[in-house]
Amino acid sequence: MGDQRLLRRFKKGDPDAVRELYHDHGRAIFTVAYGALGDRSLAEEAVQLTFTKAWQAADRFDTEREIAPWLYAIARRAAVDLYRRERRHETSDLDTDMAVLPPSFEGMWEAWMVRSALDQLPDDERKVVEATHFLQLTMAETAAELGIPLGTVKSRSSRAYRRLAEILGYLREATA
Amino acid sequence: MNCTDFQAEFLAGRMTRAADAHLAGCSNCRSSLTELRSIRSVIEDPSTWEQPSQGLESRVVSDIGALTTTKPAAAKLWPAVVAIAASLILIAATVAFVIQARPDWTLALEATDVEPTAAATVDGWNTETGTRMRLEVSGLPALASDTYYEIWLTSPDGRHVSAGTFTGSGQVDATIAVRRSEFPRVWITVETNDDDESLSGETVLDTPQ
Numbered sequence: 001m002g003d004q005r006l007l008r009r010f011k012k013g014d015p016d017a018v019r020e021l022y023h024d025h026g027r028a029i030f031t032v033a034y035g036a037l038g039d040r041s042l043a044e045e046a047v048q049l050t051f052t053k054a055w056q057a058a059d060r061f062d063t064e065r066e067i068a069p070w071l072y073a074i075a076r077r078a079a080v081d082l083y084r085r086e087r088r089h090e091t092s093d094l095d096t097d098m099a100v101l102p103p104s105f106e107g108m109w110e111a112w113m114v115r116s117a118l119d120q121l122p123d124d125e126r127k128v129v130e131a132t133h134f135l136q137l138t139m140a141e142t143a144a145e146l147g148i149p150l151g152t153v154k155s156r157s158s159r160a161y162r163r164l165a166e167i168l169g170y171l172r173e174a175t176a
Numbered sequence: 177m178n179c180t181d182f183q184a185e186f187l188a189g190r191m192t193r194a195a196d197a198h199l200a201g202c203s204n205c206r207s208s209l210t211e212l213r214s215i216r217s218v219i220e221d222p223s224t225w226e227q228p229s230q231g232l233e234s235r236v237v238s239d240i241g242a243l244t245t246t247k248p249a250a251a252k253l254w255p256a257v258v259a260i261a262a263s264l265i266l267i268a269a270t271v272a273f274v275i276q277a278r279p280d281w282t283l284a285l286e287a288t289d290v291e292p293t294a295a296a297t298v299d300g301w302n303t304e305t306g307t308r309m310r311l312e313v314s315g316l317p318a319l320a321s322d323t324y325y326e327i328w329l330t331s332p333d334g335r336h337v338s339a340g341t342f343t344g345s346g347q348v349d350a351t352i353a354v355r356r357s358e359f360p361r362v363w364i365t366v367e368t369n370d371d372d373e374s375l376s377g378e379t380v381l382d383t384p385q
Contacts, residue, residue, distance in 0.1 A: 013244025018237045026233065035223040044232050044340070045308075045351045051236045052305045052353045055243055107214070114218040133189075134225045157188060165183035168215055 004063040011058040018051070025068065029075040031115040032108045036079045042086065049078040072112050080105070117167040125160035128153055179205055186212050187219065230369055231326060231341040238337045239306070239353035279310075283362060285381040290366070291316055296381050298362055306353035309339065309362075316380060318344035319366070325380065326367045329359035341367070 009017030026047060033046035053074050061070060080101065118126055131142040139157070143150040177185075177198045182205050185195045199205050218224055279299035287294040294315035301308045309327070316325060327339040327350050337359060340350035356362075363382040 010240070013240050015237050015241060018240045019233065022233050022236050026228065026236065030228040030232070031224055031226070034226050035221070038223075040226070040229075041340075041342075041349050043226075044228055044235075045349060047228065047232060048236055048239055048351050048353070049305065052239055052243065055240050056305070107218070110214060111218050111221075111224065114215055115224055118219070118224070129219070130225060133219050134222065158184070161184040161188040162180060164187055164215075164219075165180050169180075169183075 003067050007058050007061055007063070007067070011055065013055075021054075021067075021071075022051070025071050025116075027119055028068075028112045028115040029071065032072070032075055032112050033079045033082075035111050036076075036102075036104045036108060037083060037086075038104060042082050046075065046078045046082055049082070050075040053078060068112070068116065072109060075112075076105075076108055079108075113168060117164050120167055121160055121163060125156045125163065128156045129160050129164075132157060183208070183212060187216055189216065229324070229341055231324070231338060231367075235338050235340060235352070242306075242337050242352070242354040242359075281356065283383060285362065285364065286384050287315070287381060288379050290378060291380045294380055296364070300356055302355060303351075306351065307339075307356050307359075309350045309352075311348040311350065313342070313345045313348060313364075313381075316345045322369045324367055324369070326365050328361075328363050328365065329354060329356065330361040330363070331359045335359070 006017055006020060010021055029047045029050050030043050033050075034040065034043035037043055037046065050071065054071060057074070061067075083101065083105075118129065121129065127146060128142060131137045131145055132139065135145075137145060139153050140150055143153045146153070177194045179198075179202060182195050182198045182202070185192060186209075199209075280302045281300045283298045283300065285296040285298065294313070296311050296313040299310045307329075311327070313325075319325065324341045324343050326341050327348070328336050329339055329352060330336050331354075337352060337354055339352040339362075340348065342348045361383045364380050365376055366378045366380060367376050
């Protein structure tokens, strides 16, 4: 019901609705596009294209469904279109097989779900996950980096990964 | 230790003796190990943590705003013209594909007094959803992290839409959901990373008068 109202406002061009949709899904769209295309500028273009296409298709959206898989499908299509456009620029061979996508296009849904799960973490917990997993800092280094006690880093880390395990539980069930 | 505890430990990369013992006795967690590894590799992948530029949100808002203000009015007033135009755009898109995406228009931007040695050429394609541009920019110095260059399109009645941002000379791609025929002026300003989404007015390159 909330999604239905949000999409109606989005279709009318309500800037707050566009921002809300961007806050909920923009990062995930960027993540999958960046992962697939490997280029920041193209990934941002894919985000813009995704929202434009979503706006054009909003009337046809089945409100019984969830927004995320619908937006994901549009985002993937946008990334594929941009990939093929860039390939056309790079090659003069019109017979190049455009149907074959590189391995970077695999696992996009999983990347979307993980990014969305990370976005659902409270800021303080996400920062700890980012520091320990992405920046590869130790717990002590993370404490120094974030200016918080070591015990706080440990408890936030513990809560964050437990939350991630719960949020991503159904993804594992779906693929088990 | 229950399954969620184990999965949290595994995702964190902390396999304790208790976690090992749980795994040995839990077929459910053993069957989800491949997927858990895959999730962990996504968390560790640098691309998962890449952030889009600050201006992207306002560009998306601007794109949708432009679509809602320009498209319905045109469709109401000139349905036949719009239908013909749509057909022409489709034909143009097909032709563009066949001839290796030759630009629909090209524009040379002029430097202002702010960066008098700057120059840029803009190749533009009219797309199904608006306009795609490729800029070749030279003579613009790399900016500090709190500032960036922003590409704007402006309509004859003074409406501005942001088409993208960049931080120095080179090739820049930008997509925007408006047609250049309706937003003919293309220009570039220097903006500061702050909460103010309006344009600064410090123009470095502009469409010749």
